[in-house]
Amino acid sequence: MDRFKSYSFTALERFLKYVTIDTQSDPASPSQPSTEKQKNLGRLLVDELHEMGIRDAELDEYGYVYATIPSTTDKDVPVICFCSHMDTSSDCSGYNVSPLVHHNYQGQDIVLPLDSRQVIKAAEHPDLQYQIGNDIVTASGDTLLGADNKAGLAEIMDAAAFLMSNPDLKHGKIRILFTPDEEIGRGVDKVDLQKLGAQYGYTVDGETLGSIENETFSADFARITIQGVSSHPGFAKGHMESALKIAAQIVALLPKDRLSPESTSGKEGFIHPVAMQGSVETATIDFILRDFSDHELKNHEQILKVIAEEVMEHYPSSSYQLEIKEQYRNMKNVLDEHPDLVEYAMLAIQKAGIEPKLQSIRGGTDGSRLSFMGLPCPNIFAGEHAFHGKHEWISVQDMHKAVETIVNIALIWEEKS
Numbered sequence: 001m002d003r004f005k006s007y008s009f010t011a012l013e014r015f016l017k018y019v020t021i022d023t024q025s026d027p028a029s030p031s032q033p034s035t036e037k038q039k040n041l042g043r044l045l046v047d048e049l050h051e052m053g054i055r056d057a058e059l060d061e062y063g064y065v066y067a068t069i070p071s072t073t074d075k076d077v078p079v080i081c082f083c084s085h086m087d088t089s090s091d092c093s094g095y096n097v098s099p100l101v102h103h104n105y106q107g108q109d110i111v112l113p114l115d116s117r118q119v120i121k122a123a124e125h126p127d128l129q130y131q132i133g134n135d136i137v138t139a140s141g142d143t144l145l146g147a148d149n150k151a152g153l154a155e156i157m158d159a160a161a162f163l164m165s166n167p168d169l170k171h172g173k174i175r176i177l178f179t180p181d182e183e184i185g186r187g188v189d190k191v192d193l194q195k196l197g198a199q200y201g202y203t204v205d206g207e208t209l210g211s212i213e214n215e216t217f218s219a220d221f222a223r224i225t226i227q228g229v230s231s232h233p234g235f236a237k238g239h240m241e242s243a244l245k246i247a248a249q250i251v252a253l254l255p256k257d258r259l260s261p262e263s264t265s266g267k268e269g270f271i272h273p274v275a276m277q278g279s280v281e282t283a284t285i286d287f288i289l290r291d292f293s294d295h296e297l298k299n300h301e302q303i304l305k306v307i308a309e310e311v312m313e314h315y316p317s318s319s320y321q322l323e324i325k326e327q328y329r330n331m332k333n334v335l336d337e338h339p340d341l342v343e344y345a346m347l348a349i350q351k352a353g354i355e356p357k358l359q360s361i362r363g364g365t366d367g368s369r370l371s372f373m374g375l376p377c378p379n380i381f382a383g384e385h386a387f388h389g390k391h392e393w394i395s396v397q398d399m400h401k402a403v404e405t406i407v408n409i410a411l412i413w414e415e416k417s
Contacts (some may be wrong), residue, residue, distance in 0.1 A: 001123060002238045003166070003169075004326070004404055005344055006025060007162060009029070009158055009289065009400050010154075010157070010401075011151075011155050011157075011158040011159060011399045011400060011402075011403055012101070012135075012137070012154070012396050012399065013203050014048070014153070014154040014157050015099075015138075015150060015151060015153075015154035015159065015394075015399065016101075016147070016149075016156045017044075018041060018044075018097075018150040018153055018154060019050065019057060019097045019099050019139075019146040019147075019150050020096075020097055020098075020099070020167055021037075021041045022037055022040075022095045022096070022178075023035070023037060023038045023040070023086050023087050023088055023094065023146075023150075024087065024088050024089070024090050024093075024094045024095070024404075025038065025087035025088075025089075025090060025180065025181045025182075025183050025184045025186075026090060026184070026195065027184040030188070031224075031333065032063070032180075032181070032189060032190050033062060033063035033064045033087075033181050033188065034087075034160075034180070034181050034184060034229055035087075035179035035180075036234070038087055038143055038180040038181070038250075038375050039059060039063050040085050040178075040221075041086045041153075042059040042063055042064075042065050042086060042178065042180075043059055044094075045054065045057075045059075045065050045086075045153065045178055046058060046059050046065055046067075047067050048157060048159065052065045052164045052165075053164050054068065054069065054160065054162045054164065054176075054199055054342065054387065055171045056262030057115070058179045060192075060296075060396050061182070061291065062084070062189075062190035063179075063180035063181070064177065064179055064180070064186060064190065064192075065077070065086075065176070065177070065178035065196065066175070066176070066177060067160075067175070067176040068165045068172075068173065068174070068175055069078040069160055069163050069164065069173070069174040069176070069410075069414050070173060070174075070317060071171065071172050071173040072167055072168075072169065072170055072171055072231025073170040073171060073172060073414050074293070074332075074415060075170075075172065075187050076417060077171070077172025077173070077414050077417040078096075078172065078199040078200055079173045079174070079175060079198045079199050079200075079411055080173075080174055080175070080195055080198060080199070080200055080201065080202070080409065080410060081174070081175040081176070081196060081198035081200070081201035081202070081375065081377075082156045082159070082174065082175075082176055082177070082201070082204060082368055082406055083177040083178070083179065083201055083202070083203045083367070083370070083377065084149045084150075084152030084153045084155075084156055084178055084204050084205060084232055084382070084390040084409075085149045085152070085179045085180070085181075085182035085187050085201065085205065085344060085366060086148055086150075086153065086176070086178050087180050087181055087182055087183050087184075087187075088144060088149075088183065089183045089387070089388040090146065090147065090148045090183065090184070090265070090371050091388045091389070092138070092144040092388060092389050092390060093142070093143045093144065094143060094144055094146055095143065095163075096143065096368075096394045097139055097140075097144070097325055098114070098139065098140040098143075099137055099138070099139060099140075099145060099148055100112075100113075100137065100138050100139070100140055101135055101136070101137050101396070102136040102137070103131075103135050104133060104134075104135065105131050105132060105133065105134055105136045106133075106202070107122055107128070107129065108130055108219060109121045109122055110136065110138060110393070111346070112138060112140055112218070112391075113138065113140055113141060113261075113360055114139035114141035114142045114203075114321060115142055115143075115390070116141075118127050118390050118391065120138060120139040120386070120391045120393055124391070125385065125386060125391075127208055127209075128393075129383055129398075129409070130209070130326075131395050131398075132286045134396065134397045134398075135396040135397065136393055136394070136395055136396075136397065137393065137395075137396060138314060138391075138392070138393045139390060139392060141390060142390070143390065144387070144389060144390060145393065145394070146182065146390050146392075146416035147382070147383070147384035147385070147387060147392055147394040148382075148387035148388065148392070149204075149205045149382065149384070149395050151187075151204075151382040151383055151384050151399060152203070152204035152205050152382040152384075152402075153178060153228050153272060153404040154167065154399065154405060155176075155204055155205055155382060155399055155403050156176060156400075157354055157404045158173075158320065158408060159403045159406035159407050159410075162403065162407055163410065169411060170411065170414045171410040171411055171412070171413070171414045172315070172413055172414050174214045174410055175196055175197060175198045175311065177191070177198075178194060178367055179191065180258065181184065182205075182365070182366050184268055185219075185328070185364075186276060186371055187369070188369045188373065190192070191370075191373075191376060193370075193373060193375060196375070198375060199375075200338065200341055200375065200376055200377070201367065201370055201375045201376070201377035202341075202367075202371075202377060202378060202379070202380050202406075202409060203365045203366055203367040203377055203378075203379045203380070204343065204380055204381075204382050204384055204402060204406065205365050205366075205367075205379055205382055205384075205388075206298070206379045206380055206381035206383075206384075207381060207383070207384055207385060208351050208352060208381060209354060209358065209381055209383060209395070209398045209401060210354040210357050210401075211356075211358075211359055211379060211380070211381045212342060212345050212346060212349065212356060212358055212359075212376060212380050212381070213358075213359055213365075213379040213380075214331070214335045214336075214342050214358060214360075214378045215292065215293060215330060215331065215332035215335075215359075215360040215361070215363040216292075216293055216328070216330055216331050216332075216360070216361050216363065216364045216365065216367075216378075216379075217269070217290040217292060217328075217330065217362060217363060217364055217409070218290070218292065218293070218294050218297050218328070218329045218330045218370045219288065219289065219290050219326075219327040219328050219329075219362075219364055219368075220288075220289040220297060220300075220324050220325065220326055220327055220365065221286070221287070221288060221289075221296075221299065221324070221325040221327050222286070222288075222289055222301065222322065222323065222324050222325075223284055223285070223286050223287070223289040223322075223323045223325075224247070224250065224284065224285045224304070224308055224320055224321070224322050224323075225241040225282070225284050225321045225323070226241065226246050226247055226278070226282065226283045226284070226285075226318065226319075226320045227244075227280065227281070227282055227318060227319045227320070228240075228241045228243030228244075228246060228280055228282065228283070228315070228318045229241040229315075229317045229318060230279070230280045230281040230282070231300075237365070238292065240280065241315045241318045241414050243279065243280060243281055243282050243283035243318065244276055244278055244279065244280060244283050244313055245313060246283065246312070246318060246320075247276055247278065247283040247284075247285050247313045248276075249277065249310050250285060250307055250308055251285060253307045253310070254271060254273065254307065255271070255303075259271050259300065259303070259394065260272065260301045261392050265362075267292050267360065269289070269290050269292065269296055269300060269302075270289075270290055270295065271287055271289055271300050271303065271304055272287060272289075272290070273285055273286070273287050274287065274288055278293075284364060287304065288327075289304070289324075290362075292331070293330075294329065298374060301322075301324055305322055308320050309323060311381065312401050327364070328364045328368040328369045328372075329341065329372055330345070330366065330368070330374075331358075331367055331368045331371040331372070331378070334371040334372060334376050335371060335376055335378055337376070337386045338376045339379075340416070341376055342358065342378055344409060344412045344413060344416065345378060345380055345405075345409055346358065347378075347412055348405045348406075348408035348409040348412055349367065349405050349408075351404075351408045351412075352401050352404040352405050352408060353401075354405075356365075361379060364380045365377075367379050376412050380402070380405060380406075380409075381398070381399075381402055381405075382394075382402055383395055383399050383402055384400030
């Protein structure tokens with residue numbers, strides 16, 4: 001867009017700073033936020049928002065950052081929120097991240113210097129073929145990068161700085177929301193939607209350039225607790241029923257060629273064991289259940305129950321309990337009632353010179369739950385790739401296009417009002 005020709009983007013500078021701050025969330029922690037260190041980034045973001053003239057920026061006790069970009073129009077424009085999360089996944093270390101910028105990428109494999117076994121192979125990352133001549137950011141080989149979702153943070157912050165420095169551009173009131181604990185499914189547990197005061201939202205937490213996601217998994221958490229029979233191992237014959245061995249048999253009977261993350265794609269759901277612990281007497285297995293269909297999600301729960309009962313038949317003195325907890329639901333059920341949200345985002349992507357890609361996401365975002373809480377909220381691209389692992393990467397040029405898209409969305413809502 002012409003308005004960005006002379007603009008010096010700040011997204012990269014911000015991103016390189018944000019990723020060095022350890023913000024991993026902790027699923028085992030009962031506190032909110034689950035880790036206090038997430039607030040370290042929250043405080044920095046508030047300081048930066050204040051510096052660009054957004055005086056009401058604040059960090060609350062639960063680790064949420066709220067801020068307002070004031071309206072520049074006399075029109076009655078719906079209040080739009082842009083949202084990203086501050087935490088990174090606990091699947092891979094996020095401590096002492098050392099980001100690297102690989103300038104003028106030419107299609108080669110990228111060897112990460114702190115561990116030469118960590119190679120981002122072009123053949124395994126097909127989106128790299130579209131990055132020739134661009135600048136690629138990676139970690140150094142011993143941590144994740146944190147583009148999920150610090151890229152989104154940096155892009156929203158850059159867009160905010162652009163709008164604050166261009167008050168002649170017409171847009172309605174814009175609210176900014178940065179959340180903790182998204183990676184552990186608790187990103188909006190304590191959000192104050194009345195305080196936020198937005199009518200519609202966009203999470204900036206997507207992958208490929210130009211993508212917009214209006215559909216997510218529906219998700220449940222499941223826990224099987226097994227009560228076995230313990231006895232002295234020297235005298236256990238005919239008495240011991242090991243809860244650990246029972247748990248292992250349940251996991252072993254899960255489908256392998258279907259209904260597992262490693263054997264599914266597209267619209268296929270899965271049953272995925274994520275943790276197992278215990279002793280001879282008591283053991284637990286934690287699962288995540290995922291599907292785009294709520295009906296199929298219920299079927300997955302039934303499959304898990306049938307497997308558990310089949311195994312338990314061989315252990316008459318033991319028992320089990322299956323607990324199911326709803327995590328989030330497919331946001332398409334809500335977004336279909338608000339077609340302008342996706343339509344305007346696709347137009348904003350086009351105005352940034354990109355072909356929009358409307359698609360589903362095999363996962364969830366804060367927008368999944370926000371949509372069902374009364375804030376319809378599709379997900380737009382941040383440019384992050386291979387997240388939750390050491391091969392995570394992002395393109396600087398894709399980040400800039402995300403900034404343009406955010407700004408365009410704000411302007412389009414004003415134009416259409």
